[in-house]
Amino acid sequence: MKKLHGFENEYLFVLPPVILNNFNFSKVIKLLYITDLGFYPKARYHFVHRDRGTEEWILIFCTHGKGVVKSATEEWLIESGSIVLLPPGKEHTYYAFDDDPWDIFWAHFNGDSVNEYIPQEALQGNGFLVINKTSTEDMQMLMSQFWQIIQALSAGFSYQSVFYSSQVLGATLAYVSLQSVLPHDSYTMGNEYITKAVKYIYDHFEEKVSLSTLTEVLDVSKSYLSRIFRQTVGTSVNQFILDIKMKQACYYLKDTNLAVHQIASRLGYDDPYYFSRIFKKVVGSSPRVFRKQEKNRL
Numbered sequence: 001m002k003k004l005h006g007f008e009n010e011y012l013f014v015l016p017p018v019i020l021n022n023f024n025f026s027k028v029i030k031l032l033y034i035t036d037l038g039f040y041p042k043a044r045y046h047f048v049h050r051d052r053g054t055e056e057w058i059l060i061f062c063t064h065g066k067g068v069v070k071s072a073t074e075e076w077l078i079e080s081g082s083i084v085l086l087p088p089g090k091e092h093t094y095y096a097f098d099d100d101p102w103d104i105f106w107a108h109f110n111g112d113s114v115n116e117y118i119p120q121e122a123l124q125g126n127g128f129l130v131i132n133k134t135s136t137e138d139m140q141m142l143m144s145q146f147w148q149i150i151q152a153l154s155a156g157f158s159y160q161s162v163f164y165s166s167q168v169l170g171a172t173l174a175y176v177s178l179q180s181v182l183p184h185d186s187y188t189m190g191n192e193y194i195t196k197a198v199k200y201i202y203d204h205f206e207e208k209v210s211l212s213t214l215t216e217v218l219d220v221s222k223s224y225l226s227r228i229f230r231q232t233v234g235t236s237v238n239q240f241i242l243d244i245k246m247k248q249a250c251y252y253l254k255d256t257n258l259a260v261h262q263i264a265s266r267l268g269y270d271d272p273y274y275f276s277r278i279f280k281k282v283v284g285s286s287p288r289v290f291r292k293q294e295k296n297r298l
Contacts (some may be wrong), residue, residue: 001099003011008066008201009041009189009244009247009251010038010039010040010041010043010203010250011037011038011150011154012038012069013034013036013038013153014035014038015033015034015035015036015037015074015153015162016155016164017159019162020035022034022159023159023162023163026076027162028163028166028167029111029162029163029166030111030112031111031112031113031114031116031166032109032111032114032164032169032170032173033109033110033111033129033166034107034108034109034149034162034165034169034295035056035108035109035110035152036056036106036107036108036235037104037106037107037108037150037153037165038106038107038147039103039104039105039146039150040102040103040104040106041064041103041149041202042064042065042101042103043065043096043099043101043102043103043104044096044098045096046067046095046096046101046102046104047093047094047095047096047102048092048094048095049092049093050091050092050093051091052089052090052258053086053087053088053089053090053091053092054086054088054089054108055084055088055089055110056088056108056109056110057088057108057109057110057114057118058084058085058086058087058092058106058107058109059084059086059106059107059109059169059173060078060082060083060084060085060086060094060104060105060106061079061082061083061104061105061106061142061143061146062079062080062081062082062083062102062103062104063081063086063103063143063163063195063199064080064102064103064199064298065079065080065082065096065097065100065102065103066078066080066096066097066100066101066102067081067093067094067095067096067097067101067102067104068093068094068095068097069084069086069092069093069128069130070092070093071090071091071092071126071128072090072091072092073126074128076130078094078102078130079132079136079271080139081132081133081136081139082130082131082132082134083129083130083131083134083137083142083176083179084120084128084129084130084131085122085127085128085129085130085176086127086128087122087126087127087128088110088127090128091128093258094195103202105142105143105146107146107149107169109169109173110168112277117170117173117174117177118173118177119146119176119177119181120177121180122179122180123254125252129176129180131180133179134179136192136195137192138175138176138179138192139192139195140192140232141175141205141232142172142194142196143194143195143198144194144233145168145169145171145172146172147233147234148163148164148168149165149168149169149197150235150236151235152164152168153165158250163274164181178247179184179205193218193220193225194228194229194232194233195230196217196218197214197218197225197229197234197237198240199243200214200217200218201214201240201241201244202244205241205244205245205248205267205268206266206268207235207268208265208268209224209241209268210237210241211225211226211236211238213239216238225237225272229276235252241281242278243265243282245268246268246278246279246282246283249263249275249279249287250273250283252266252269252293253287253290253291254294258265259275260272260287260288261273263275263287264276275287289295
């Protein structure tokens with residue numbers, strides 16, 4: 001089995017030319033912009049092969065698990081902390097391990113000044129670049145930047161969202177360029193507790209997870225974790241958990257025949273009525289109305 005996408009809890013955004021053309025007036029966005037973006041957790045059977053590559057550069061950041069990236073002549077093992085750049089117009093293949101599938105953030109990007117964001121090591125070589133020396137602290141910083149982009153685009157493809165996303169991507173690529181010339185472990189930032197917290201949330205989203213749960217698991221104070229989580233991710237721990245659970249609930253309602261009480265149970269809610277009230281508060285409609293509306297769209 002091979003899959004391009006369709007993984008549980010995934011995020012996937014595509015900014016077609018018709019959207020990007022609306023912002024031609026912006027000299028800044030023209031310099032660097034995202035065309036596609038996603039996050040694939042536990043992406044078992046993920047497999048991509050392109051004979052002629054893509055029109056854009058591709059950035060891949062692995063946060064967990066393992067995979068492989070290949071050019072026409074080389075092959076690299078990708079693990080937690082690996083950063084990958086794939087050049088446009090060149091054959092490439094990448095896939096997740098079956099027994100330890102990767103979690104990856106990825107972005108396709110382009111722009112009039114895109115080469116200024118690409119490390120010289122890549123530009124002077126064949127364009128492919130793999131960095132395997134990312135520290136735990138720096139991983140958190142990169143995760144935060146990708147989450148900021150995801151949150152911005154989740155609000156819609158407004159000028160402000162697209163502009164903000166391009167600027168955060170620029171900071172991410174600047175970090176990659178810096179890392180390509182620095183000795184191992186010479187430059188770190190971020191907080192490893194956020195990485196562990198986010199991973200725990202995704203690994204246990206079907207359980208009752210809260211700020212208290214995470215502080216016990218990580219052995220840190222509530223005030224400290226709350227502060228660094230909000231500073232880094234941009235929201236509270238409990239709100240982040242709620243958002244993840246409601247996105248998963250939407251997936252169950254759209255793509256499965258599970259009853260509402262079964263969905264509630266799978267997401268750690270003992271009381272299906274309480275789950276329905278929370279769902280309506282977050283999504284804007286009850287689970288049953290949401291399911292009916294989604295089916296009517298098909």
